[in-house]
Amino acid sequence: MMSLTSANMNVVVKRQYLFKLKANIDAFSSLIGIQVIALLFSLGGMGMSGSSSSYFTLTVRSYSADVVLAFTMIWGLVTAITITTRPYRNFDFTFVTNRLTSNLSNVLFLVTASLLGGVTSILSGYLVRVAGYFFLGHTLYSSEMAVGELIIGIIAASLYILTASSIGYLFGTLAQVSKAFIIVIPALLIGFLFLDISFNPMPIQQEIYQFYFIESSFILFLIKILLTTAILFGTSSILFNRMGVRQ
Amino acid sequence: MKVIECTGLTKTYLRKPVLNNLTFSIEENTITGLIGRNGAGKTTLLKILAGFIQETSGKVRVFDDGPFNSLFVSANSIFVDDQMIFPPALQLQEILEVAGSFYPNWDMKLAKGLAKYFDFDPKNYHNRLSKGKTSTFNSIIGLAARCPLTILDEPTTGMDEAVRKDFYRALLKDYLAHPRTIMISSHHLNEIEDLLEDVLLIKDGKKHLHLPISELKEWAIGIKGPTEKVLELTNGEELIYENRIGAGTMYAVVKNNFATLEIEKAGLERTPVRASDLCVYLTNDSRGGIDDVFNQC
Amino acid sequence: MSLILPAVLIILFFIFAFMLKVWRKYVTVKITHWLLMIYTVILIIAMAVTPFISTDFPARAEGNKDSWLDLYKDLHFGAFDRVNPEYIVQREVFDYDQPTIRISSNREEDGTHIYVERKDTNDGKIEGFVYNTGFNINGYQFTDILEPIHLELNYDTLEMNHPAIQDVTIAITEKEFPITQFNGQKRTNVTTMGPDNQAIYLRIPANVEISNKHINMTYVEK
Numbered sequence: 001m002m003s004l005t006s007a008n009m010n011v012v013v014k015r016q017y018l019f020k021l022k023a024n025i026d027a028f029s030s031l032i033g034i035q036v037i038a039l040l041f042s043l044g045g046m047g048m049s050g051s052s053s054s055y056f057t058l059t060v061r062s063y064s065a066d067v068v069l070a071f072t073m074i075w076g077l078v079t080a081i082t083i084t085t086r087p088y089r090n091f092d093f094t095f096v097t098n099r100l101t102s103n104l105s106n107v108l109f110l111v112t113a114s115l116l117g118g119v120t121s122i123l124s125g126y127l128v129r130v131a132g133y134f135f136l137g138h139t140l141y142s143s144e145m146a147v148g149e150l151i152i153g154i155i156a157a158s159l160y161i162l163t164a165s166s167i168g169y170l171f172g173t174l175a176q177v178s179k180a181f182i183i184v185i186p187a188l189l190i191g192f193l194f195l196d197i198s199f200n201p202m203p204i205q206q207e208i209y210q211f212y213f214i215e216s217s218f219i220l221f222l223i224k225i226l227l228t229t230a231i232l233f234g235t236s237s238i239l240f241n242r243m244g245v246r247q
Numbered sequence: 248m249k250v251i252e253c254t255g256l257t258k259t260y261l262r263k264p265v266l267n268n269l270t271f272s273i274e275e276n277t278i279t280g281l282i283g284r285n286g287a288g289k290t291t292l293l294k295i296l297a298g299f300i301q302e303t304s305g306k307v308r309v310f311d312d313g314p315f316n317s318l319f320v321s322a323n324s325i326f327v328d329d330q331m332i333f334p335p336a337l338q339l340q341e342i343l344e345v346a347g348s349f350y351p352n353w354d355m356k357l358a359k360g361l362a363k364y365f366d367f368d369p370k371n372y373h374n375r376l377s378k379g380k381t382s383t384f385n386s387i388i389g390l391a392a393r394c395p396l397t398i399l400d401e402p403t404t405g406m407d408e409a410v411r412k413d414f415y416r417a418l419l420k421d422y423l424a425h426p427r428t429i430m431i432s433s434h435h436l437n438e439i440e441d442l443l444e445d446v447l448l449i450k451d452g453k454k455h456l457h458l459p460i461s462e463l464k465e466w467a468i469g470i471k472g473p474t475e476k477v478l479e480l481t482n483g484e485e486l487i488y489e490n491r492i493g494a495g496t497m498y499a500v501v502k503n504n505f506a507t508l509e510i511e512k513a514g515l516e517r518t519p520v521r522a523s524d525l526c527v528y529l530t531n532d533s534r535g536g537i538d539d540v541f542n543q544c
Numbered sequence: 545m546s547l548i549l550p551a552v553l554i555i556l557f558f559i560f561a562f563m564l565k566v567w568r569k570y571v572t573v574k575i576t577h578w579l580l581m582i583y584t585v586i587l588i589i590a591m592a593v594t595p596f597i598s599t600d601f602p603a604r605a606e607g608n609k610d611s612w613l614d615l616y617k618d619l620h621f622g623a624f625d626r627v628n629p630e631y632i633v634q635r636e637v638f639d640y641d642q643p644t645i646r647i648s649s650n651r652e653e654d655g656t657h658i659y660v661e662r663k664d665t666n667d668g669k670i671e672g673f674v675y676n677t678g679f680n681i682n683g684y685q686f687t688d689i690l691e692p693i694h695l696e697l698n699y700d701t702l703e704m705n706h707p708a709i710q711d712v713t714i715a716i717t718e719k720e721f722p723i724t725q726f727n728g729q730k731r732t733n734v735t736t737m738g739p740d741n742q743a744i745y746l747r748i749p750a751n752v753e754i755s756n757k758h759i760n761m762t763y764v765e766k
Contacts (some may be wrong), residue, residue: 004310005351007322014347023334025576030582056690059683064718070648091334093299108639113467120583123718126590129717133524133597138715141684142598149723170398218726241316242487243299246330336576 016105017112020083021089024109027079031072031117035124038071042128045134063132063140065125069128069157070116076161077168080110084172084236103237110165114193118158122150159217159225163212166232173236176243250275250396250428251296256306258291265291267452268305273430273445275395278422280460281432282442284530289432290328293400296430297326309396315444324396325350327389329382329404333373339384340369343391350392352425358391361417365410378405386414390421399431403438407484415442435522446522450530463522468505471498472515480513482506488528500528598717612677612729612741619659620696623765624673624745633692634674641668642700644755645748649704654759656693657743661764663750671747672702681716683730691716693742700755704744705724 042063068242082088083106092102174181193205215221251273258266266288273279283289292299295307298314298321305315314320333342339362347353347510362369365383376384403411419442422429429538433439436446446463448456456530458466467487468479474497488500502520510517520528558626617624649660672695678687719729748754754761 004319005322007318009318012318012322015348017350022341023336025336029576032307032579035583041748056712058679058689059713060709062718063715065720066718069720069722088331088334090332093321094331094333095346096318096322098298098316098321100316101318120587122722123591125589125717126594126713126719127587129594130590130597132715136715138713140598140715140717141601142594142717143601143719143729145719145723149719149727152726153720153723156725157720160722213721213725216726221726226763242301242703244294246294246299246326 009101010015013108014099016092016095016097016101017108019095020105020109024079024083024088024113027113028116030176031075031078031113031120034071034075035068035120036063038068039124039128039131041071042067043131058108059076061130061132061138063125065121065123065128068124069121069127070162072157073161073164075220076110076114076117076118076165077171079113079173080168081175082177083109084169084240086176089176090246096106099241099243100237101232103240105167107233109137110169114158114162114165115240117161118154118156121161122154131210153242156218156221159222160212162229163225163232166229170232170236177239248275249308250310251430252308256295256302256307257304258288258295258300259303261539265452266295266302269449269452269454271447271454271457273428274528275428276426277444278431278442279430280439280446280449281430281447281449281454282434282436282526282530283432283449284434285496287449287530289449289459291452292449293326293398293430293432296396297321297324297398299326320396320542322350323379323394324398325389325392325394326398326400327377327385327402328400329385329402331385331388335372335374338372339367340372340520342373342388346392347387349393352393354391354393357421358387361390365413370397379407382406383410383414386418387456390418393421393425393427395427397427397429399429401432401434403433411438415439418442435523436526437521440522446526448529450524455467455529460522463525464519465503467500467520467525467528468503468510469500469520470505470510470516471518472496472513472516476513476515480515481508487525488531500525548637549623550622552688562691567608571624571656573620578641579650588619602686612743615675615677616657619657619675619743619745620762622659622661624661624677624747627675629710630687631675631677632673633676634672635670636695636697638672640697640749640752642752644700644745644753645670646701646755647746647761648701648756649706649759651704651706654706655704658746658759658761659747659748659764660754660761663747666749666751668749670702670749670752675743675745676741679714681714686714690741693744695744702746705710 042065089102092105129140129142133140171181171185174185193203211223213223215224249272251271253272254270256266256269257264269292281289281292289299295302296314298309298317301315309317309320312319314324336483337345343355343358343362347358362384365380365387369385373381375455382402382404383406385496386399389397389402390400403414404458406414413439418429427534431439431442436443443460445459446456447454456463456466470480471492474491474495477497477499481499484501484504486499486501488498490498492498493498505517505519580614609616615627615631618624649656674693676687676690678685678689680686689712690710694705694707696703696705718724719727724730
């Protein structure tokens, strides 16, 4: 008798994670593509404001990687949706897995992707500046970026991308539960926002904005994001846990 | 030791039973052929055993564990069919490497040897393979993984004759060298007949027969002769298959409950029934056809 | 122009994506690793180069954020000595012995704020100040970016010479929002900039008449 292998969950998750890094390598190509587009948007006309009188026109262009980060968040969302689709789920079940390890390795992959997205989007801020200086010939006024700021910026950017991907992951999983969600979720969201804006003095998106984007304490922000992503990933995991695969 | 044990296994899709109260068990280190017509529930059964989908009711044990969501079952089994998909970003050689990282018994030498023999370009991509090549590659993975439970669902789809023969030969050789429990499904028994030890015949989601292939070969006999005499002799027995050949002559297949002498005395001809033919007869709906399926439930 | 560029690049991106797909179909070489590596190297180079090409922000603006308001108020009440000396871009003392003076501009409909203080004495000297508060952007005082008005005395005419219409672009780098969210810095806000941020202050002896009527002037209240 062939000896049976006892399955260690950590080992399986680690193997799946390494497998996913290889399998989803195209996601990183599209990351670069998205960021390059965003960089050109940043150069093309973002952050412009002006003032003019009859004597002069003053244009202030601000260079930052904000647009790159926003695009990267969308990328995170789309990447997360992609890995919940049937073919990607089935990749796991070709080899050793159960639904929990599949989800855990997906989350690990998304964390990695978010970190990479966070690092590249914050660093691409430098590329925006260099391109603005060399191609558009501007004098660049800038205040020095402290190392601490850079690190906090990268972590916070990664957390934003991770949040976007946890939302995408839940959407994608819901869409696998029932195709109806593909129409229902966007319809609900749009309808809800319109209703909310018309009837509510404090629309929900403003509350969301204040809850995450205005939070000035990094520790509180970290806790909020980690809780949010944990809830979203956890919900997805519970939903997926009863689902059949490769059918 | 029993590797697979099913008791009253039922799976329904939208209240339509695909598997209906299936009870059987499979011993370790056997090759079992799962035979049935299209839609008999072969694939559903195998996917439940692999833990891909969940049974509606009844009990399934694989390695004494419920297969659905069992990491242990997943680590010790592999499910091969032509729907097996791999990430499009991975080259064939990388797929073999990844498979090797997951399965502890993986034999890379065998995998590479087979891939080379069947003329695979290691730098090719899985989604560029033709149908037959896809089946061949997937089967290589199934063989080289050397999982204690190897499930092959119609593994030869699209393969040409020569490759089929090669594949079955490779399967048998590797099985003899490294015994394991293999379940192989097919709707035609004849091509895997020589390979099998046991046959599990299912029809309309129900177990019809489960017995060693040697017994299956003896299980029924064909009786040929004048119609009246055949009917007289087989009076009360269920005719598994009947064929009226010309006027007054009839060929009938019945369970092997008759002594040869008795048949010869009646002036009838007794012929053995090939296992593959028998399976076709058994799985054919002799009376109401597809309606029977619905009337039964 | 600024819209065409991204549009062209989006199209290029789709072509690139399509090519990647075709590539994947026929070519077995992997390019993503290379792309990633090249991109990372470019980003790091950009990071290393940035300190050499950037200019430090000018000094922080003091007092009222809209410094031109302070300036106008001070000048209005003749408190020219209270004005931040950094705002003075030209200071002239012209010896003058004519009975009248004409103030002219090289621009029609000059809207520049001119404050005129009549001196108590007849000291035969016209004093002229040109002030420029520059612009307050993000709390930083940008003073030197516009070429100021130049005052010149030409016999009995005080000429305000404006430079040609100026088109000035300031490029400032902004820290990304995940950084400014926690470091307490504000984002760029240029909306509160003043009208033209310049003013002229003239101190004219008591006995000198200002002859022209059509120029807008404010006589200071003392």
